Amino acid sequence: MKRTHHCNELRPAHVGQTVTLSGWVHSRRDLGGVIFIDIRDREGRTQTVFDPSDLPADLFARAEKLRSECVVSVTGKVRGRPDGTNNAKIATGEVEVAVTALEVLNMADVLPFPVDDPEVAAKVNEELRLKYRYLDLRRPEMARNLRLRSKAAIATRQFMDEQGFLEVETPILFKSTPEGAREFLVPNRREPGTFYALPQSPQQFKQILMVGGVERYYQLARCFRDEDQRADRQLEFTQVDIEMSFIEREDIYALIEGLLKRVWKATLNADVPIPFKRLRFEEALNRYGADKPETRFEMQLADFTGEFRSSAFKVFSGAVASGGVVKALNAKGLAGATQGQIETMTEYARSFGAKGLAYIKVENGEWKSPIVKFFNDAEKQALIAKLGIEEGDLILFAADQWLNACEILGKIRLYCAEVLQSQGKLTIDPNRFDFLWVVDFPLLSFDKEQNRWYSSHHPFTAPVAEDVPLLKTEPKKVRGQHYDVVVNGVELGGGSIRIHQPDVQKTIFEDVLQIPPEETKLRFGYMLEAFRHGAPPHGGIALGFDRLCAILSGTPSIRDVIAFPKTAKGVDLMTDAPAPASARQLRELHIKSSDGKS
RNA sequence: GGGGGUGUAGCUCAAUUGGUUAGAGCGCUGCCCUGUCACGGCAGAGGUUACGGGUUCGAGCCCCGCCACUCCCGCCA
Numbered sequence: 001m002k003r004t005h006h007c008n009e010l011r012p013a014h015v016g017q018t019v020t021l022s023g024w025v026h027s028r029r030d031l032g033g034v035i036f037i038d039i040r041d042r043e044g045r046t047q048t049v050f051d052p053s054d055l056p057a058d059l060f061a062r063a064e065k066l067r068s069e070c071v072v073s074v075t076g077k078v079r080g081r082p083d084g085t086n087n088a089k090i091a092t093g094e095v096e097v098a099v100t101a102l103e104v105l106n107m108a109d110v111l112p113f114p115v116d117d118p119e120v121a122a123k124v125n126e127e128l129r130l131k132y133r134y135l136d137l138r139r140p141e142m143a144r145n146l147r148l149r150s151k152a153a154i155a156t157r158q159f160m161d162e163q164g165f166l167e168v169e170t171p172i173l174f175k176s177t178p179e180g181a182r183e184f185l186v187p188n189r190r191e192p193g194t195f196y197a198l199p200q201s202p203q204q205f206k207q208i209l210m211v212g213g214v215e216r217y218y219q220l221a222r223c224f225r226d227e228d229q230r231a232d233r234q235l236e237f238t239q240v241d242i243e244m245s246f247i248e249r250e251d252i253y254a255l256i257e258g259l260l261k262r263v264w265k266a267t268l269n270a271d272v273p274i275p276f277k278r279l280r281f282e283e284a285l286n287r288y289g290a291d292k293p294e295t296r297f298e299m300q301l302a303d304f305t306g307e308f309r310s311s312a313f314k315v316f317s318g319a320v321a322s323g324g325v326v327k328a329l330n331a332k333g334l335a336g337a338t339q340g341q342i343e344t345m346t347e348y349a350r351s352f353g354a355k356g357l358a359y360i361k362v363e364n365g366e367w368k369s370p371i372v373k374f375f376n377d378a379e380k381q382a383l384i385a386k387l388g389i390e391e392g393d394l395i396l397f398a399a400d401q402w403l404n405a406c407e408i409l410g411k412i413r414l415y416c417a418e419v420l421q422s423q424g425k426l427t428i429d430p431n432r433f434d435f436l437w438v439v440d441f442p443l444l445s446f447d448k449e450q451n452r453w454y455s456s457h458h459p460f461t462a463p464v465a466e467d468v469p470l471l472k473t474e475p476k477k478v479r480g481q482h483y484d485v486v487v488n489g490v491e492l493g494g495g496s497i498r499i500h501q502p503d504v505q506k507t508i509f510e511d512v513l514q515i516p517p518e519e520t521k522l523r524f525g526y527m528l529e530a531f532r533h534g535a536p537p538h539g540g541i542a543l544g545f546d547r548l549c550a551i552l553s554g555t556p557s558i559r560d561v562i563a564f565p566k567t568a569k570g571v572d573l574m575t576d577a578p579a580p581a582s583a584r585q586l587r588e589l590h591i592k593s594s595d596g597k598s
Numbered sequence: 599g600g601g602g603g604u605g606u607a608g609c610u611c612a613a614u615u616g617g618u619u620a621g622a623g624c625g626c627u628g629c630c631c632u633g634u635c636a637c638g639g640c641a642g643a644g645g646u647u648a649c650g651g652g653u654u655c656g657a658g659c660c661c662c663g664c665c666a667c668u669c670c671c672g673c674c675a
Contacts, residue, residue, distance in 0.1 A: 027635075027636090029633090029634045029638095030631090030637090031631060031633070031637070031638085033631070033633095034632040034633065034634080035632095036634050047634085047635070049633085081633085084633090085633055085634075087635055093635090110608070110625080110626060111608080113609050113625095117624080120624075120625095121609090123610060124609065125604095125605090125609085125610090126667070127605095127666070127667050128609085180675035182673080182674085203675090227673055228672085228673060230669085231669075233674070454675075456675090457675070568667075569666085573667090
């Protein structure tokens with residue numbers, strides 16, 4: 001037998017038993033006469049003792065040769081530690097195993113980076129961690145993340161099963177639907193010049209499943225998007241994909257609240273209060289400057305459009321005159337912001353097309369600002385009243401079209417919070433989870449360059465029933481039956497009630513989105529046809545499972561909750577994928593590469 | 599596609615204004631050590647300063663190029 005107990009199991013109650021532990025050499029302390037070796041497995045670690053007075057010389061000699069991360073199996077007797085030598089840092093710290101037999105299952109080369117010291121290991125260059133991912137995964141932090149992810153997946157499946165959902169797998173080899181994210185194409189060997197595409201999401205299949213009478217579908221679905229990556233975006237990722245028939249928005253809210261409550265309980269033993277708050281899209285932008293508001297701190301935006309409509313400060317009154325708004329934010333206690341910090345904020349504003357960033361520093365009872373000389377008393381009083389201006393505050397302004405002004409200050413709000421946190425002036429409890437729904441999104445957005453409307457979410461989103469008459473007259477005012485679930489400023493997922501009437505869907509495609517009928521037929525014909533054969537009303541949602549796990553694990557990067565993630569350029573540093581294909585493979589696939597490499 | 603950051607020993611980092619032989623801790627190797635758990639002590643090895651150019655009497659440091667990683671914008675229906 002290679003193991004009788006795992007390495008986080010032995011307690012004083014086991015004293016006297018003969019046990020066998022298997023695992024990795026976590027650390028070795030060779031005192032010359034006696035050697036202590038901590039054996040580590042995925043559960044924890046246990047100290048073993050090699051005492052030469054009890055051991056054959058050759059066994060002791062082999063123990064002397066062990067080094068970090070060798071794989072061993074040791075047998076010995078559990079005993080209590082001598083007085084004063086307990087180790088309170090580990091769960092097995094009251095006992096040790098007096099070794100009588102050692103089997104070296106495998107030696108290990110010297111490590112490229114340490115895995116035993118959490119503080120050092122956490123700082124190791126990620127490039128190195130990814131190249132030697134198998135070592136990285138041995139670190140307790142990473143092992144914990146994988147375990148958390150597994151627990152979250154199991155809790156999801158149990159909950160969805162209890163709620164009567166069927167897990168249905170949908171194809172990975174799908175058809176290109178050239179709208180939305182760039183897709184990965186897979187050449188078809190059987191017919192030159194034709195391609196599959198990997199799905200960006202199972203969206204169309206899950207709707208078809210509703211037409212197929214499944215009624216309640218879910219899947220932990222792998223999705224693929226060939227877009228540039230971020231800390232929270234990978235080329236391939238997993239979403240909890242859900243679709244239900246005969247429901248309204250409220251049913252989805254209740255389902256997801258129940259699901260997230262279950263997942264948080266199962267993984268962190270945390271109690272998530274439900275129901276979640278709800279914020280209208282417009283309100284989220286007006287108050288937090290984002291459609292995924294971070295609500296764990298206040299610092300809300302205020303509106304001064306009315307107050308500055310006829311201001312002597314032309315930047316503000318001019319913005320209002322051209323249909324824009326004036327918004328402001330009070331970063332309490334940030335009057336001491338450095339020039340560099342102000343510059344960073346100004347860059348945020350510029351990246352949204354603003355010319356600059358107006359601000360007021362309130363220091364020594366004075367308003368220090370290049371613009372305050374343009375303000376009259378009424379304007380100043382309005383600022384004081386609405387923003388609660390006090391000594392030490394930093395006031396920041398955005399004057400622009402509504403969405404832009406909100407988003408500029410939204411970005412700056414988050415940046416200010418970061419700075420205030422680093423200065424110890426703002427504390428955000430890392431164990432606090434602020435869930436909320438963002439609702440009442442506009443169904444459509446206008447693309448100025450192409451002079452046409454496009455779907456804010458996707459073209460299958462149903463309009464709010466009472467807004468349907470506005471579709472052809474005032475598209476801007478039509479609200480979609482769309483909803484996003486947000487936690488701590490992270491968009492965890494989104495979904496909608498779908499259009500199930502073929503005529504409404506056709507109107508959206510052809511009249512509103514102005515996709516030519518023949519193209520509609522080519523791209524979505526099978527869906528429209530399916531909807532003509534008895535499509536139930538339905539709706540659904542997709543949750544970003546990697547993001548969910550990252551939140552649970554308390555890490556900002558989803559790479560830390562994916563066993564084998566890719567770099568920003570889409571490279572797997574361990575396997576070196578992607579790699580050139582052989583000439584023979586290309587020939588079979590009827591592919592000619594134009595880069596000259598193959 | 600664009601902007602910012604990083605790259606020095608196996609790992610984490612330092613190196614004054616451009617100035618001697620590029621240092622430290624950990625790790626590694628050897629020796630010593632019977633109660634350590636960040637074991638301790640002594641000694642030692644280990645460097646194309648990512649890479650390619652340039653300026654200079656002299657470059658880890660300045661300039662140009664390039665590569666990798668990373669953060670952000672664009673993009674992500």
